[in-house]
Amino acid sequence: MSAQQFLKMQRAGQVGGETKDRRRVQGTKRTQTSDGLWHDSGSEAKRWEQLLLLQRDGAICGLRRQVDIPLWGRDGPIMTDKGTKQRVCRADFIYVDNALGCTVIEDRKGHITEKSALVLSILQAQSMRVLITHSGKPSEALLKTNFDRQKT
Incomplete structure (x- = not known):
């Protein structure tokens, strides 16, 4: 096996013939929507379809997905x-x-992680508000966190 073949297998997550689960979030399944776009989860794909309908009906405009927002500190x-x-x-x-x-x-979340809470705090410090939509029932901790942030 050449070094290039090894690196290719490593990037694909294959070690010794076994395939590792390389998804960022365990249990999610990449899903393709009717417009041919791939999403990280079925929940995200369903929300995209809902937003497309809202845009078609004129409730929203300028819909974009997977947009990078630069993070700034003090x-x-x-x-x-x-x-x-x-x-x-x-x-x-x-x-x-x-x-x-x-x-x-x-941002579509199943639950809030420490990393996502940190990023949300940085965005808030940049005077940005982020709407967190959930695939399931919102957690109590998230509701408290968002409520506390709105008071300040």
């Missing part, structure tokens, strides 16, 4: 560990709500 851009690139938050959906007249940044 002293400038937040950089990767190597310091070569600026860190970003990849929002699932961004659109303009015509009734509210504002841009909505939407």
